[in-house]
Amino acid sequence: MDDSPSQRIAANVAAVRVRxxxxxxxxxxxxxxxxxxxxxxxxxxxxxxxxxxxxxVDLGENRVQEAERKYAALGxxxxxxxxxxxxxxxxxxxxxxSNTIHSVxxxxxxxxxxxxxxxxxxxxxxxxxxxxSGEESKxxxxxxxxxxxxxxxxxxxxxxxxxxxTMAPFDPDPxxxxxxxxxxxxxxxxxxxxxxxxxKFDLLSxxxxxxxEVAVEEGATHIRVGTALFEGL
Numbered sequence: 694m695d696d697s698p699s700q701r702i703a704a705n706v707a708a709v710r711v712r713x714x715x716x717x718x719x720x721x722x723x724x725x726x727x728x729x730x731x732x733x734x735x736x737x738x739x740x741x742x743x744x745x746x747x748x749x750v751d752l753g754e755n756r757v758q759e760a761e762r763k764y765a766a767l768g769x770x771x772x773x774x775x776x777x778x779x780x781x782x783x784x785x786x787x788x789x790x791s792n793t794i795h796s797v798x799x800x801x802x803x804x805x806x807x808x809x810x811x812x813x814x815x816x817x818x819x820x821x822x823x824x825x826s827g828e829e830s831k832x833x834x835x836x837x838x839x840x841x842x843x844x845x846x847x848x849x850x851x852x853x854x855x856x857x858x859t860m861a862p863f864d865p866d867p868x869x870x871x872x873x874x875x876x877x878x879x880x881x882x883x884x885x886x887x888x889x890x891x892x893k894f895d896l897l898s899x900x901x902x903x904x905x906e907v908a909v910e911e912g913a914t915h916i917r918v919g920t921a922l923f924e925g926l
Contacts, residue, residue: 701925702743706731709905709921716909727909730774732901732919734759738766740926745770753795753917757783764790776898776917778832781805788813795858795898795915798822798832800842807849816851820858820898820915825877828862836880844889856896856914857881861904870904874911881912 696704706729714724730753733741741752741763750770754760755777764773775791778798784805787794797803797819810817821842824833834842839857846854859877861870881897884890900908900916908916 696925698740698926699743699746702740702922703747705922705924706744706747706749709918712906713909713916716906720910720912722909722912726914728915730776730898730915730917731922732776732917733763734777735919736923736926738763740923741771742767744922749922754791757786760790761786774915774917784809785813788815788817791817793818793820795820795917796822796832797854798824798834800838800845803842803846803849803852803854807846807852810851816853818853818855819846820856820896821854822858823877823880825859825873825880826862831860833859836876839880840884840887840889843884843891843894847889847891853893854890855893856890856898857884858898858915860901861899863903865903867904867907870900871907871911874899874904874908874913878912 713727717724728751730751731744731749732753734755750772752771753774753776773791775787775794779796781802788809794817821839822833823836823839824831843854846852857877861873877899885894896914897912898915900913902918902920905916905918
């Protein structure tokens, strides 16, 4: 008999968490220091609900309209992460459902988030998105800009920049992502050591279904996994 959707989701989540724990142990890290953000952009509200039922309450959405639809149905049963490219004119909407934005890719966007957050009386956590690979097709700050932009946030009381985010170039070999993740970790460490990130600058969002184990080994605190959670559905 085939597994039910809820059983399949639970099994997939368990398998991913086993892999996270093994990668963390290889790096001498505590597996509990890694947050699994389930990317729900391609699944239904019902399937997203099954993830929550499985204990995976951090959900990541790429598209504002789709996220609003899921939030209307599932509400605060989940912690909602905005992980996709964010236009400045959508910031107000996003801050109504998300307290964590992974994709702050410009100074202008940072300032708009801070302005809107102050007016809405919310205090989101932010990641600065860095185009660590230098690919023209990717959004993100140049690595040389990250420290300056992080420092700007220290004068914005409504927001807290918690760390950096990146996406490695697509490659079927997970090891190809390692130099990019290692570089982001070094950049984050330099910003933290300089004081430009402030006291709470301690997180790294990197790694997806194809390379999250390498990301964990290189210091990821948040991994954004979709496909691996929905196999067999």
